Amino acid sequence: MQLLNNNFEITEAVQIDTSGIAQLFKDYHKFYRKDSTLQECGSYLEERLKNNDSKIFVAKQRNKVIGFTQLYPSFSSVTMKKIWILNDLFVDRDYRKQGVAKGLLQEAENFSRKSKARGLSLKTEITNFAAQNLYEGRGWVKDEVFYSYYLNHS
Helix, strand or coil: CEEECCCEEEEECCHHHHHHHHHHHHHHHHHCCCCCCHHHHHHHHHHHHHCCCCEEEEEEECCEEEEEEEEEEEEECCCCEEEEEEEEEEECHHHCCCCHHHHHHHHHHHHHHHCCCCEEEECCCCCCHHHHHHHHHCCCCCCCCCCCCCCCCC
């Protein structure tokens, strides 16, 4: 657990946190122009936690979830080691610019090191300058060697 500004705490999410995370997850989808219901978001998160498919860390203030980050495990064939994909990082609009995102990112970095992973990877929109500044300010390096591709099956 990590305290931020003596007002926030960051912990690993447990099943009971799902309803608090679900609304933020829905807002996160809206940010990325995706439509989802609160029920869909809650079910998805419950399944991830139940199946131990991901690690979710939450920032809370007085038991209210104000931010979260979600990591998915993967592996690097080149380094032959585990890596973590930081897939989601989102903070409630009312709590931005208060160190919450930085604290969540730090918790993800600490967890990755403790799990003896080779490192963390993430993607963000080209226009998300606030996120880019946060990542680069913490020593993350923008990949200028590889392109990212995606094949959509829907």
